[in-house]
Amino acid sequence: MGRIEFGRLTAAWKGEASDFTPLLAERLDQLGEAVGVPLAQVGRAEVWTTGGRRIDIVTEDADGATFVIENQYGRADHDHLTRGLAYAVAAKARGLVVVAEEHRDEFRAVGQYLNDLAQKHPDNGISVWLVEAQAIRIDGGIWAPMFTAVVGPNDFVRAVEQDRQRAARKALTPDEFLALHDSDQQRTVSEKVIAWWTREGHKVRYGSTNVRLGAPGPSKNGSRTVVVVYADGTVSVPLHSYAGQNTGIPIASLTTDEFRAKTDRLFGFSGTEQWGTTAAGWLNAETAPQLRTFCLDVAAAYADALLSTDEGDIP
Missing domain, CATH: 3.10.110 (Ubiquitin Conjugating Enzyme)
Incomplete structure (x- = not known):
């Protein structure tokens, strides 16, 4: 049986913007499995906003709705969360996913609060997923990311998401x-x-x-x-x-x-x-x-x- 090794993201990908973000942009289907939403397999990385800032990744779901993704090493901070929210609101995004190695309790509370609002106002609310990431490999092989959603919409909201995407993500003809x-x-x-x-x-x-x-x-x-x-x-x-x-x-x-x-x-x-x-x-x-x-x-x-x-x- 192979030996499983877990590590910090920096052990596998030295640079957050230069290494991990591009990798994540190519593995959105894997992230989508973790959050329960079928995301497009490939997203656009380093997207400029009108305020001169950059969003890590912007992608879509099977319905063509926008999803904003911010990722960072270590513990999630206010900058990534608020920047992601600001862009998600401006883009009328359907969801925001924040990926970090650790999420603060107060951020989890904010995420749940926003999900509660999204349940009450599904046409205007933004669903939020907070995802914790770590690196994993077997027998010293190539590192791969592992994602665990720690905050997300409740079962009712998620069921609505899945109903809207009942055909799931499929390749276009x-x-x-x-x-x-x-x-x-x-x-x-x-x-x-x-x-x-x-x-x-x-x-x-x-x-x-x-x-x-x-x-x-x-x-x-x-x-x-x-x-x-x-x-x-x-x-x-x-x-x-x-x-x-x-x-x-x-x-x-x-x-x-x-x-x-x-x-x-x-x-x-x-x-x-x-x-x-x-x-x-x-x-x-x-x-x-x-x-x-x-x-x-x-x-x-x-x-x-x-x-x-x-x-x-x-x-």
């Missing part, structure tokens, strides 16, 4: 994804991107709000994400995945200063993002060819790494 686009031009661009990626022999995987372009690469399932495309023209680039955070196998050519600088210029990143997200509308008729070149370069790097990696080294 190609037609459903295209129907999310607000303009014919944006829809046409997305259609072309998906078509040429498929013609290249690569896979596309539809989520509940996006489409993920993937390519064969060194990983347990033999595939790695290249980019994630949203209906509003936003593109997310999993730079931390290129560096091997999820698989333990970094792709050397995708972690050089030269590659990073080129990526930053193309997508308008600042050089610090580990899960880079463009502005809405970035993907258009002019940038689509540049995205194609970028994706093919990443896929080629994956293929080279796959050839040089022994199967036994893949976790």
Whole structure:
């Protein structure tokens, strides 16, 4: 029987914003299981607010309702809770999830108070989940996050949530994804991107709000994400995945200063993002060819790494 080891988040992911937030943004389905709400598998990380602050993650549920997620190491503080609430109110979000290693008793009381209000005023209230996180691994393997909800809506409110999402989170069909686009031009661009990626022999995987372009690469399932495309023209680039955070196998050519600088210029990143997200509308008729070149370069790097990696080294 394997030996289970628990640790603090910093033991597994050194940087909160640089390491843990991007990981969480890719594992929202796991967080959703902990809180009892089927969240989209991939969310947008480091979202700027009108006040010049950043929200850690913004995602959606199966109905397209907004959920705001704030995460931090150590004990939750007022800043993350109030910032998350402020953005959730402004965005008319359906729920706020605060992830930390520990939650104060007074914050638990606030969370329960807000959930009581949400029960009485379901059309205007915001449901709140407080989640405690820790790192876990078996026999010295790769660390994984473990989430435990310590505060959430009561059974009645949760039943309402589940009834509204009775179909649960499911992958969109190609037609459903295209129907999310607000303009014919944006829809046409997305259609072309998906078509040429498929013609290249690569896979596309539809989520509940996006489409993920993937390519064969060194990983347990033999595939790695290249980019994630949203209906509003936003593109997310999993730079931390290129560096091997999820698989333990970094792709050397995708972690050089030269590659990073080129990526930053193309997508308008600042050089610090580990899960880079463009502005809405970035993907258009002019940038689509540049995205194609970028994706093919990443896929080629994956293929080279796959050839040089022994199967036994893949976790």
